[in-house]
Amino acid sequence: MNKKGTVLHWIIFGILVALAVFFVMSKTGIIKQEPKAYWSLHFLKNNYLEAEKILLSYESIERIIAKDTIQELAQNGGLQKTEISNCGTLQNINLWNNNNQWCMPDAPKNFSTSATAQLNTKLPQLKFTNLQFNKNTFSAKAPKQPLHTLLLKQHNFPSDQTYFYDPSFAIELSYSLDEYTQLQSEAKLLVEKCRNTQEFLTCIEQAKPTHWHPGFCDQTKNPKKQSNPKPTGPSTIDRKTIFCVQSPNGYTLNTGQANVKENIIYTFALDFTPSSLLPVQDTTITYLEAKEMYHFQFTHNPIAQGYKIYYTNWLIIKDNTPGNAQDIFSSVPKDPALGFYETTFINTANLQPCVTQVDAQPNQAYLCQNKIQYYLSNPQLKKDISYIAGITAHTDKEESLLTNFVDMASK
């Protein structure tokens, strides 16, 4: 073997020895290589995916906030939990009107205020702005957030990775605050229709839309969801009444469980105080032969300070009703020989407690279970002449209309 051949042999042996040493040292016999697309995969996993997880967790919080705020507003008549209506409350339920004043809630503004407060509490690191609830989309803007991750130094990548994600959101909900506009229109119509009727509760029953229910919401169905304390009194006081209204568009809220939805229920109260003094309409008159007195009976109006009983033999004025008593009686002839016309006053301050007809005194008024009973005795009234009578209620400022006359039959 020549010298060159020997060198080649030794080189080959050297390589084989080197390989043997490599195998012994590496144990696995596999040459470690960087995984392919290390940077890209690291970026996807630790930046993109992490940001998606964060955004998903934000969305879950935002959806809960939207749901809670919608419910809070609905249960407080469109106002925030801590707010009280300018029109006052009835049994802790906000009133939407008081006499002639309307205090309609600005639901979008209240939603925005309440939701912003909750977002700032639950996600304080994101400075949300321009929060709104347009149509059925709940949205807000927030500055982009950086997500820093460190690449392992052993992979010799030159820099850290920073990924910016945008936490602004626009969540579509199966609900719209426009529903308040509809409810407010319905409320105004109902009040206009029923406020000037004596039996306003009957009027409400007949005129209310089908999704309106007078009274408290049934707390037994969902006691945890009610923010208001359990009612202890009646739902109607002094012509003010509470309503429990189902969503007119059938909107529902998610409960957190699949396929289980919760109805949206609005709670508020309305005031049906009449715009003018209500006329007296349910008068009955009977003649008490034994006592020679006329017995008048009609429903008491708590606002009235007194009543005027007009009676006459000028029967044709019957056709002039309804109208102002003064105008109606202006056609009665001034000459007593032609037309007889008398007025009697009842002052509510002088109402006597209820007594039986036997004990009743002439020209005295008694209050018997919300009914006024008046015993009229006037020697000028002749048995063989027909008379009619009409009653009006009055206060310091006004007198009600005279809507009808009743025959004073003495036979």
Added chain:
Amino acid sequence: MMDDFFDFLFTVMAAVFLFYFLTFTLHQSVKESDNQALDELSTFHRFDSSVNNLRLQLYDGQSLTPEEIGVKIEKSKILGGKTITSCSDYETQIECEKDSAGTSQDHPDYECVWDKQSKSCLSLRKPTADIK
């Protein structure tokens, strides 16, 4: 003359050995690297699908706490080419009731129940008697 022939034969055999040996070794390491990258990619796809599944769950009105999100994504499984993150990802009654991915494992009070009306798999609380 014979020495030279054996030298030649030795050299050729050593070269062949080295060629195959190095080719095998290097190929193995490249394959290993490929597999590692593919594993990472498949994990990423599983996680990404899982995030989408959870997003759908949110759209569907189910509640999801931020704490649950990470756990559900980590524990998601691929069954028949579909990523299963929670009960609602099962498409058939058999899959739903079997719950092969064990989505309810962390919540022993809950189980996957097939809702015939909506034809979907729901995560429902077990009747009180079944909770141990």
